[in-house]
Amino acid sequence: MCAFLRGVNIGSNKMNMAEVCDVFRREKVHKVCSMLATGNILFESRLTKTDLHAILEKGLSEHYGMKLYLFIKDEVEIDDILKSTPFEPNPDLQVYAFICESGFEMELMDRFSHITPVVDEKAQIKDGQFYWQVRKGATLDSGFSKILGDKQLKNRFTSRNINTMQKVYDRLISL
DSSP states (O other), X not given: OXXXXXXXXXXXXXXXXXXXXXXXXXXXXEEEEEETTTTEEEEEOSSOHXXXXXXXXXXXXXXXXXXXXXXXXXXXXXXXXXXXXXXXXXXXXXXXXXXXXXXXXXXXXXXXXXXXXXXXXXXXXXXXXXXXXXXXXOGGGSGGGGGGGOGGGTTTEEEEEHHHHHHHHHHHHHO
């Protein structure tokens, strides 16, 4: 499984990934490791995702003294995200998958429909998953990018570049 943490190493939320892994280990998950410095924590557990979510979010929040949010996906779900990517690979563009609570993809699409897209910017829902494509270097120019930092939505989603999702998946299947 992978826990995707929200807002890690952005602004004042600086976290050492080895320390985050230690928190996970204290919560009785196994084979814990991090991928990149963006809050992708891979692990194994026999607990349900619902139980893991509650236990890990609480453990991290208590350890860091602030409310932290995470979203858990298993290997099959990550593979589905990768297989459903609606945009063709293009070296000039970045594609993001939004990891969110069920149904929130519709709100994301609604918000996207109210902006004026920058060149080559698109959004699409496929198989219940929200994807966003934007030209490299233009992410912060997009009106939609403002949703990424919206503090009122921080408990509802996180996003990852599709290349990061592929690296996470490749690592998960090699464990």
